[in-house]
Amino acid sequence: MKSDFAITIENDSREPLTIDVAKNPVVHVKKGAEAELLIEERASGQGHVRIVVDEEASLRLFALSMIEEGQSHALTAEIELADKARLFFHDIQLSLGHFGLNAQVMLNGEHAKFSYGGLQLLKGAAKSGTELEIAHQGAHSESTQAFRGIYGGSSQGLFLGKVVVGEKARQCSAEQLYKAVLLSKDAEALVRPQLEINNRHIKASHGASIGMLDEEALFYLCSRGLSKVEAKTLLVQSLARAILDQMGESKLALRLLARIESAILNSMAVLP
Numbered sequence: 140m141k142s143d144f145a146i147t148i149e150n151d152s153r154e155p156l157t158i159d160v161a162k163n164p165v166v167h168v169k170k171g172a173e174a175e176l177l178i179e180e181r182a183s184g185q186g187h188v189r190i191v192v193d194e195e196a197s198l199r200l201f202a203l204s205m206i207e208e209g210q211s212h213a214l215t216a217e218i219e220l221a222d223k224a225r226l227f228f229h230d231i232q233l234s235l236g237h238f239g240l241n242a243q244v245m246l247n248g249e250h251a252k253f254s255y256g257g258l259q260l261l262k263g264a265a266k267s268g269t270e271l272e273i274a275h276q277g278a279h280s281e282s283t284q285a286f287r288g289i290y291g292g293s294s295q296g297l298f299l300g301k302v303v304v305g306e307k308a309r310q311c312s313a314e315q316l317y318k319a320v321l322l323s324k325d326a327e328a329l330v331r332p333q334l335e336i337n338n339r340h341i342k343a344s345h346g347a348s349i350g351m352l353d354e355e356a357l358f359y360l361c362s363r364g365l366s367k368v369e370a371k372t373l374l375v376q377s378l379a380r381a382i383l384d385q386m387g388e389s390k391l392a393l394r395l396l397a398r399i400e401s402a403i404l405n406s407m408a409v410l411p
Contacts, residue, residue: 160186211237222248261294268297288319315345
């Protein structure tokens with residue numbers, strides 16, 4: 140896809156960069172550089188971004204979707220990592236409308252590392268879908284996927300995570316873990332973790348669970364003086380914490396964390 144503009148990061152960036160994916164940008168993080176990048180989506184449309192991380196470079200990528208009710212947005216991301224490159228992808232989906240993410244990640248280099256932390260917090264008739272494919276091509280490469288879904292109202296959440304390990308990607312490791320809670324009988328969640336392994340010399344694991352909030356935990360918290368809404372809120376915050384704790388403590392991360400915590404409280408306040 141043709142890019143409308145390119146961003147090159149050659150040195151450590153002290154301030155986070157915010158990009159407009161509607162312009163189909165290409166982001167190139169040069170060897171040894173470190174940076175933070177923010178993608179924020181609020182309106183209907185579609186976007187595309189290509190990210191290339193060179194040797195020994197590091198990028199922390201934040202994607203925040205807050206599509207309004209009645210609107211829809213689709214984002215496609217292509218990511219390539221070279222030797223010893225690192226990318227930490229924090230994907231936060233708080234949309235009230237429809238949102239879709241399709242991400243293709245290529246771990247081309249040796250000792251490349253990709254970490255994905257995703258959170259879907261949906262209510263009303265919101266729909267969000269994530270399709271993530273990670274291809275291990277370099278030896279000793281690492282990937283982790285941690286995803287949490289929290290669904291109320293008649294919302295629908297989807298997560299399709301696939302890991303493909305090439306013949307030459309020896310001694311690599313891949314982990315997938317998905318957990319979701321349904322806060323109403325009308326909410327839906329679908330998860331499909333997949334592993335395609337083409338050599339024996341790897342370490343890989345995957346797991347998924349979908350269910351309601353733990354009734355015993357709710358009873359215990361309520362017996363200690365919490366209201367039912369307060370107890371549910373505490374359990375949901377605990378579920379989300381596994382993802383939020385990965386975001387770090389930069390100014391951008393702390394600003395986004397405050398918005399996410401507010402969204403959780405607002406969502407839980409309308410529960411029966």
